[in-house]
Amino acid sequence: MATIIYTHTDEAPLLATYSFLPIIEAYAAKAGVEVETRDISLAGRIIAQFPDRLTDDQRQSDDLAELGELAMTPDANIIKLPNISASVPQLKAAVKELQEQGYDLPDYPENPQSDEDKEIRARYGKVMGSAVNPVLREGNSDRRAPSSVKAYAKAHPHRMGAWSPESKTxxxxxxxxDFRSNEQSVVIESDDTLRIEHVAADGTVTVLRPEVKVQAGEVVDGTFMNxxxxxxxxxxxxxxxxxxxxxxxxxxxxxxxxxxxxxxxxxxxxxxxxxxxxxxxxxxxxxxxxxxxxxxxxxxxxxxxxxxxxxxxxxxxxxxxxxxxxxxxxxxxxxxxxxxxxxxxxxxxxxxxxxxxxxxxxxxxxxxxxxxxxxxxxxxxxxxxxxxxxxxGAFDPATMGSVPNVGLMAKAAEEYGSHDKTFEVPAAGVVRVVDGAGETLIEHTVEPGDIWRACQTKDEPIRDWVKLAVTRARATGAPAVFWLDETRSHDAILIAKVRSYLPDHDTDGLTIEIMAPADATAYSLERIRRGEDTISVTGNVLRDYNTDLFPILELGTSAKMLSVVPLMNGGGLFETGAGGSAPKHVQQLVKENYLRWDSLGEFFALAASFEHLAGHAGNRGAQVLADTLDRATGTFLENDKSPTRRLGGIDNRGSHFYLALYWAQELAAQTEDSDLAAAFKPLAETLAAKEQQIVDELLAVQGGPADIGGYYRPDAEKATGVMRPSATFNETLASL
Structure with a gap:
């Protein structure tokens, strides 16, 4: 049976999963598609690090590590929802909640002195920050607004605040x-193992990182902030x-x-x-x-x-x-x-x-x-x-163009700060990167408290990034602009590589430019105001920035983007938009049993996942699911069934019902697979007949508090009860 992995994550996306996943599982099963889940939530990642302290019932596998291995295979088909990239306060709060739930977890050691505390700190370090993305992203990012979303945004423009010429912002x-001005970069000539060390003023050498494995052609950077x-x-x-x-x-x-x-x-x-x-x-x-x-x-x-x-x-x-x-x-x-x-x-x-x-x-x-x-x-x-x-003045969502993104991120490319190559300098001296032969590649004179960090960018992802940029430019006809600054050390090396790899591809008739980020911004904005699209081709950090900046201006949110990661070994990773608003949505649900989270990103990712599965596994039913889901999502947008802004309208749960209704209707009406059409015809008829009853049941629970049994690790039974309050809908879905 063909398989899709759907991830359990955190906050509002996790709560939405309790409502949406039963629909996905029921519909997919009819086409011979199995949907499995893996827990990559912050709480799940913490629990997986401490099996030695937990009971048999409490232990759980390291699902993130398992998915990391799967992502390097052709069979990978992973739908990844937004997850918490934990700061120290968030980590502490999650640990406290788990301790209160009976998990024998150690407190996070602020200043570890003993070997035991250092080992505990190291375990927690594995789940903090951007711990998930570098593991799963074994490909580069193709992120864009689906045409249906862009069309809806133009027909129903979101509110933009007016700008004054006298604004003092x-x-x-x-x-x-700073980091940008102090950056030094080198290209590694052959496979090697580097060492990062601090040399104090008196000559004392402290090894900060004993082994950094590198490959031929890899770009290694070091920098610091004074x-x-x-x-x-x-x-x-x-x-x-x-x-x-x-x-x-x-x-x-x-x-x-x-x-x-x-x-x-x-x-x-x-x-x-x-x-x-x-x-x-x-x-x-x-x-x-x-x-x-x-x-x-x-x-x-x-x-x-x-x-x-x-x-x-x-x-x-x-x-x-x-x-x-x-x-x-x-x-x-x-x-x-x-x-x-x-x-x-x-x-x-x-x-x-x-x-x-x-x-x-x-x-x-x-x-x-x-x-x-x-x-x-x-x-x-x-x-x-x-x-x-x-x-x-402000941009006009009804007329403005788009800035889709092709982002360099495969194999933890440019993952500044998300790993163990960042240090607060302990004493005056020098931090240097030394190769296996003892030669110094990068060296900075530093003072106590300076922040020194390094990152790696392998050559294979850079080649794939250039290929993806050309592919998207060819598919869309839009100019592709590499946002690279020749006066910055890292970017200068990438510019040379881009110019070297572009001739490997057919670029005839395409507009492909290289511009410094501020210049690329101005160029893209000029085109946006004319209603024209421009592909931004960026490194990893700027990918993160641009895939929020432009969608929020164009669509009012970055949660409605289609985010496809073609994995370099043939699999697919499908991401579902940003989770920046997720905490506020959880607070509202707990307070008044209303979840405003918009699952539109999940709808797009799911359709792309089915389509990928159809091509990879030759599953005709999966293609039918993809095509009908696309059409259903178009109807969903046209009928404006996303969660309303305030209590009294449909929320996330109501939006899932309407998606299920429209999807069942499309499946019943399609002619590509008569068995699927026959299977979904009764469901479509029943959902349509009971629409008002189901909506009334969903609306009836709003207004009072909701108990989900935990913020970082909700109680599954309680969360399911809160997120599936319509007995009529649940029974109808079960009949499928």
Whole structure:
């Protein structure tokens, strides 16, 4: 039997799975397609790391590792929903919840000293940050808005905030002494094993990473951020925001960049509250309270300290003395500095640009903002968009073009910060990368506290990336632009490789350009305003940014994108959009039994998965499922059956019912497979006849609280009960 793997992940996508997966399983089975599940949630990943501490009933397999092996085979067909890329506060919260559920897990050691604590810290390190994506993404990314979604967005444009030519919103970035300016890159000539080491001023050598295996043709980069320069920069921007009377906000990637960006976030917290840390820094450190975890964790932890009240007063004084902080939730007093994973740059910056360049202030109103993005690698992209909006006004979703993306990410390409090659420098000296023969390839002079990091990009993924870019340009006729800056060390090497590999493909009649990111942004925006499409061909981090930036402007969300990863060994990985809004949706469900999560991304990924299966396994029924699901999704959009914005309309569960109805009708009406048509005709008729009854049952549960038995690890029985409240629908589906 042909098989699709559907992943259990976290938060709103996981809750939606409890409702949608039974529909998928029932429909797929009729066409001889088996749907299996694997748990790659944060809680599941944690549990898999500690089998030695758990009972037989509690243990579970390392599903992520299993899928990583599957992704390297031609048979892979994996649907991946958004998952938590855990920051330290999220990890701690998940561990606490699991402990309360009876799992004998150790606390996360903040400052491990013993060998046991270091070993525990290493296990937790495997599940933090972007732990899932590098394992599964054995191919490069093809991400675009399906034509049906784009057509719907043009016919029903989402709201865009007006822009004023006098807007004071801007991006602030370092421009020097940062990761971008200090980058050094080399191409490895032959397979080797490198070593990363720190050489102190007195000549003492400390090995930071003993073995980094590399292949011939691979690009290896090393860089660092000068922390003294960072702190000067932050102090200047805090003063600037105060002087310009705009909100202060910082935008980082404390999830994917799980080591470097939480440290930078901690420096921002310290810079904003200098008096607090001058007076109480030692006491906070002695109590194990780290600014890297954010203001929220600090305020919660100090209640048990003798100086707790004084520390809280110092925090309030800092808020009074500084510029107004941008808010995550002004009603609850949650600031931009409360939680490092609350303001993720790729989601927060497009949302700000879409909302007139505004963020929410402490007064609950919108205000112009100074958006601080310390590293200058891609900050210019956002400044270019802001300048364009200031000059030309907001974009018009009814007429604007698209910017689909071809992203370099296979084999953990450019995975800065998501691995164990990032270090907070312990002492003055030199950090260097040394090859197997003892030759120094990369070397930086560093000071205590500087943040040094390295990454790898193998040659095979680069070749595949170029091929995919040409393939998409040929399929669409749109220009393909490689967003590469010849003045940056890593990009200069990639430009040479791109120019070397392009002649391997037929590019006659195609427009293929290479531009620095800010220039590529300006070029794409000019075309967008004319209603023209432009393919952005980018590295991994910029892929993450662009596949939120442009969809949020075009569609109002990045969750409605089709994300296909053609795996290099012939399999397929189908991703379902972004999960940035997932936490708020869970909070709403628990409060009023209403889940606003839109599963449209899941619909697109599922259709692409069926289509891939049809071609790979020769399953005609899978192709029928794909074709009918595509048509059903078109009807779903045309009839506007996505979750409504507020209580009283259909939510995620109602949207799944309507997708099931339209899909059954399409299957019953199709002529390619008479057996499938006969199987689905009674279901289609029954669902249509009982439509109002089912909708009434789904609406009846709204308004009161919902108990799902846990945030990071819901109770399966409770979550199923909450997400499948219509007995009529459940019974009708079971009859299939």
């Amino acid at each position: 801007n991006v602030a970035t370092m421009g020097k002494d 922390v003294a320069a960072l702190r000067r920069f932050l102090a200047e921007q805090i003063a600037r925001a105060k002087a310009e009377d705009v909100l202060f906000s910082v935008h980082l990637k404390a999830t994917m960049m799980k080591v470097s960006d939480p440290i930078i976030f901690g420096h921002v917290v310290q810079a904003f509250f200098p008096t607090l840390f001058e007076q109480y820094g030692a006491a906070l450190k002695a109590a194990g309270i780290s600014p890297n975890d954010g203001l929220g964790a600090l305020l919660s932890a100090v209640t048990s300290l003798p100086e707790g009240d004084a520390i809280k007063a110092a925090v309030q004084q800092g808020l009074d003395d500084g510029p107004d902080l941008a808010m995550v939730d002004s009603d609850k007093g949650i600031t931009n500095l409360h939680v490092p994973s609350d303001v993720i740059v790729d989601a927060s910056m497009p949302a700000m640009i879409r909302t007139s360049g505004h963020m929410w202030g402490p007064d609950g109103e919108e205000h112009d903002t100074l958006a601080v993005i310390p590293d200058s690698s891609y900050a210019g992209v956002y400044q270019t968009v802001i300048d364009d909006c200031r000059a030309h």
